[in-house]
Amino acid sequence: MSNVTEPLSTMEKALEVNLDNRIYGTFAEIGAGQEVVRWFFQAGASAGTIAKSISAYDMVVSDSIYGKCQRYVGQQRLQDMLDYEYDLNIKRLEYGRGDSTCFFSFADTVSARNFSGTNKCHGWLGIKFQSRPGDDFSQIIIHVNLKDKTNSLQQEALGIVGVNLIHAAFHLAHRTDDLLESLLDNLSRDRIEIDMVEFKGIEFRRVDNRLMLLHLVKLGLSDAAMFGPDKSVLLPSSVFYKKSVVVERGSFRPVCNVNIDIMETALEQFSEDIKVDRDEIIPIMEITMNNLMQDCGSIDLHDFLARADMLAASGYKVLISNYKEYYRLGHYLRMNTNRPVAIAMGASSLIELFNYEYYQNLEGGILEAMGRLFKHQICLYVYPWLYKKELITVETFKVEPRLQLLFDFIKQHGKLKDITSYNPDFLPVYSRKVLKKIANGEAGWEDDVPEAVAEVIKKRKYFLS
Numbered sequence: 249m250s251n252v253t254e255p256l257s258t259m260e261k262a263l264e265v266n267l268d269n270r271i272y273g274t275f276a277e278i279g280a281g282q283e284v285v286r287w288f289f290q291a292g293a294s295a296g297t298i299a300k301s302i303s304a305y306d307m308v309v310s311d312s313i314y315g316k317c318q319r320y321v322g323q324q325r326l327q328d329m330l331d332y333e334y335d336l337n338i339k340r341l342e343y344g345r346g347d348s349t350c351f352f353s354f355a356d357t358v359s360a361r362n363f364s365g366t367n368k369c370h371g372w373l374g375i376k377f378q379s380r381p382g383d384d385f386s387q388i389i390i391h392v393n394l395k396d397k398t399n400s401l402q403q404e405a406l407g408i409v410g411v412n413l414i415h416a417a418f419h420l421a422h423r424t425d426d427l428l429e430s431l432l433d434n435l436s437r438d439r440i441e442i443d444m445v446e447f448k449g450i451e452f453r454r455v456d457n458r459l460m461l462l463h464l465v466k467l468g469l470s471d472a473a474m475f476g477p478d479k480s481v482l483l484p485s486s487v488f489y490k491k492s493v494v495v496e497r498g499s500f501r502p503v504c505n506v507n508i509d510i511m512e513t514a515l516e517q518f519s520e521d522i523k524v525d526r527d528e529i530i531p532i533m534e535i536t537m538n539n540l541m542q543d544c545g546s547i548d549l550h551d552f553l554a555r556a557d558m559l560a561a562s563g564y565k566v567l568i569s570n571y572k573e574y575y576r577l578g579h580y581l582r583m584n585t586n587r588p589v590a591i592a593m594g595a596s597s598l599i600e601l602f603n604y605e606y607y608q609n610l611e612g613g614i615l616e617a618m619g620r621l622f623k624h625q626i627c628l629y630v631y632p633w634l635y636k637k638e639l640i641t642v643e644t645f646k647v648e649p650r651l652q653l654l655f656d657f658i659k660q661h662g663k664l665k666d667i668t669s670y671n672p673d674f675l676p677v678y679s680r681k682v683l684k685k686i687a688n689g690e691a692g693w694e695d696d697v698p699e700a701v702a703e704v705i706k707k708r709k710y711f712l713s
Contacts, residue, residue, distance in 0.1 A: 255433035258408050261415040262291035270381065271418055272341070273352035274333040275301045278310065279321060279371065280360040283403045284410030299337060321359045323483070326372040326389065329355035334376040334385065352377035354414055358406060361399040369394040369402055370485075373410055375417045379451045386449030388417055390431065391483055393441040405439045421451045428463050443470040446481040457481050458556050458566075459549060465537060465568050466547065472569040472580060474532075477560040487565065488584035492529045494518055494629075495567065495581065496592040497574075499539045501551070502711065503558040503701045504682055506594075506631075506674040507533075511564070513667045514592035514629040521665075522588045533559050534567040534577070554710040561700040574601060575620035588625040592667075595633035595640045602647045602655060618654065622663045631667045634675040642666045686711045 256264065265271055266288055275285035275298065285301045288294045304310040307320065314328040333353035341351065358371030374389040392409060394402040412431045420427035424447065431442055445464060447455045461473035461481065474482040496511045511531055519526045535555060540547050559566050571577040574591065581589045593601075600606060607614045633640040642664045647655045658664055677696045685693035686705065689712075694702040705711065 255430065256415075258287055258411050258434050259291050261411050261433075262287040263293065265411075265415055265418065266291055266293040266297045268418065269296060270348065270350045271297055271352065272299055272337075272345070272349045273297070273354065273377070274299050274337055276329045276333050276353065276355040277301075277303050277358075278305060278325075278329075278356070279358035280356075280399075280403045280406050283407035284354065284356060284373075284414070287407055287411045299341065300333075302333075321357050321371060323372055323389065323391070325357050326355055326374050329353075329357065330374050330376040330387065346382060348381055350378040350381055350383070350418070352414075352417070354410065356406065356410060358394075360394060360402045360406070361397075371406060373406075373413055375414055376449075377417050379418075379421055384450040386417075386421065386451035387447070388413065388427075388452075389444075389446045390442050391444035393443060394439075395437075395441065396439055401439070405435060408434050409440055409442075424452070424455055424460060425463055425467075428460065428469065429467050432469060437468060441470050443473060443485075444481060444483045456553070458553070462540075462547070462549075462552060462568055465570050468570075471571065471576075472567055474565060474567050475556070476565050477563050479560065482565065484567065485584045487530060487532075488581065490587060491585055492518070492522060492524055492587040492589065493532060493581060493585060494529055494590045494592055495532045495534050495577065497534045497536065497539075497577070497597075499679060500533065500535065500555045500559060501679055501683060502686070502697055502705060503555070503562055504674075504677050504679050504697050505671075506677045507679075508562060508698055509671050509674050510592050510594065510631045510667070513631065513669050513671075514590060516669060517629060517665070517667060518588075518590040524588075531564060532567050533562075533564045534569055536572055537568070537570050538572045554705075554708070557704050557708065557710075558701045561704045562698060573606075573617065575617045578621045578623070578626050582624055582626065588627075590627055590629050592629045592631065594631045595642070595645060596635070598630065598642075598645050601628075602651055604648060604651060614651070615654070618658060622658060622661075627663045627665060629665050629667050631670055632675060639675075683711055 277284060282301060282303050288297055304313055314332050317325045330353050337351045352375055354375045356371055356373040359367055361369050370393045372391055376385050376387045379386055396402045396405055409431060412433050416427040416430045420430060445460050446457055447460060458475050458479060461475055464470045464473050472484055474484045476482050494515050498507055515526055515531055519529055540552060571580060604614055607617045610616045630642050682693050682696045
């Protein structure tokens with residue numbers, strides 16, 4: 249017999265919360281009906297859980313309660329709602345029942361499918377709560393993309409994920425991996441995607457949100473997630489919105505001078521090519537799940553944090569993705585910005601990119617892959633590769649004879665560009681050699697990495713054998 253237990257149904261979760269005499273709070277929902285609180289009303293015994301339910305649809309009404317904001321479907325509006333309703337509960341109810349009650353506020357602000365079907369369907373959901381009576385607050389915020397084709401189905405999905413979030417906050421706060429996985433109970437990725445999660449407050453004081461984002465992608469709740477150099481959680485679609493982007497993929501184990509030079513030289517050349525100031529281009533370092541698992545087949549969390557800390561020390565935003573194939577990365581970037589995009593890579597990556605066998609899973613093979621990758625405003629900036637004393641560039645790279653016409657076509661249309669202002673001193677630097685030096689305690693490895701990265705490695709004793 250299997251030991252795996254089926255998750256509770258949405259109604260069972262709502263009822264379990266309702267029957268817990270400790271839990272009491274407010275629901276504030278804007279944009280897709282009161283779909284979450286409806287489950288708690290329907291489950292029965294809701295008077296023990298619901299202090300108030302509110303839906304301030306009108307912007308003037310919403311502003312009069314929560315203050316003015318720039319985006320009504322945004323993280324700041326959600327936070328305003330959570331803070332206001334939570335503080336109001338404490339102010340009104342703590343004196344009478346604070347010794348025995350865990351107060352909470354749940355809020356969501358959502359853009360479900362409009363009548364003409366022209367809007368982006370997404371939303372923010374959050375819960376601010378006490379784990380124990382009298383505790384300081386804890387909080388979980390998520391961002392969801394709604395994938396159902398009709399408004400009614402999107403409302404249904406929103407209600408389910410909202411109940412999952414509330415139930416998980418009170419039952420799984422001490423097991424954050426299980427908490428994340430439970431958010432899609434009774435749902436699927438075909439219906440909803442969770443591409444951002446942020447934990448904070450006393451219950452989650454030891455939680456590293458970068459690990460939570462990693463688990464989002466690992467668990468398949470999203471194909472990509474992003475954090476900043478200050479460890480802050482970022483919503484990729486907001487970062488990319490109406491911005492040109494340069495993405496560099498790598499293992500970054502460790503971050504070497506050559507990695508930084510690839511990004512900086514690609515940025516410089518890209519800005520000149522598209523005639524946009526560098527400050528208006530977003531540089532992103534990308535780590536794929538495949539790169540994280542390539543050495544041992546599983547993810548070493550300490551190793552992941554080492555890479556994250558080094559990239560943070562270098563000042564870059566980091567994208568964790570499940571896009572092993574470059575054409576999938578290209579599609580993702582195109583979906584999030586309408587501006588030109590550059591992918592920076594070393595010339596050695598061209599071997600993988602133009603490997604005919606690599607695309608057997610596609611009906612159109614390599615032709616389909618290249619069509620997807622180079623559609624619209626995407627191009628590759630290629631950093632030279634020193635291989636057995638030979639300098640490999642776009643101009644000198646050799647492909648199989650059957651791919652030569654395709655390679656030439658892509659190159660002639662300006663989709664493959666050599667990076668010309670590279671530093672030749674960095675060409676002999678290979679991360680695996682640097683990693684071996686660090687592990688063996690050999691001198692001189694500091695010369696191959698940025699100073700800030702060397703300080704992080706020494707301070708936290710990363711990569712020591």
